[in-house]
Amino acid sequence: MKRAAKTCAICESGVRVVDFKDERTLQRFLTERGKILPARLSGTCARHQRQLSTAIKRARELALLPYIKGHVG
């Protein structure tokens, strides 16, 4: 039985361009380890998933998000 398609959380909230600075919303699309959730799990549409991945990579560079969570370096 085909599961009902998940709606894209970013489209729902009406955001057109994903902002790399608010890491609170970006955090919802990361695993506990800090990796980017695949669109098939988070239900994000392709356009927003592309914006999301660049935004997360920029946030990581600015140390707003960790590359690896819980990593004792």
Add this chain to the structure above:
Amino acid sequence: MTHQYEVVYIFDSALEETAINEKLERFHALIRQEGVEPPALDNWGKRTLAFPIKKRETGHYVIAKFETAAAALPEFERAIKLDDGVLRHLVVVHEGAQPVPVTATKSDEEDDE
């Protein structure tokens, strides 16, 4: 041809406010354009970093949105790189105004690119 840019600075948290403002003034003087409003500053203040940068755990975040010609950027970036008070910076082309995320209600006008 001017474009909208957005830059995020991470200053060393050991610097005081006055030193940071003085550095910002020096940087933004390089990209000053006639007839264009000065950069809009957004001071996030001291924050702990997700991972240590240059052996420091905290950084002072400042975000500036400005409009300038592309020719002015290399000089601007060079000045930032030379300054060791700046731990890290990121210059990004501003992708349009950031709409305030409305609550999860269906927006009436359905505009799709």
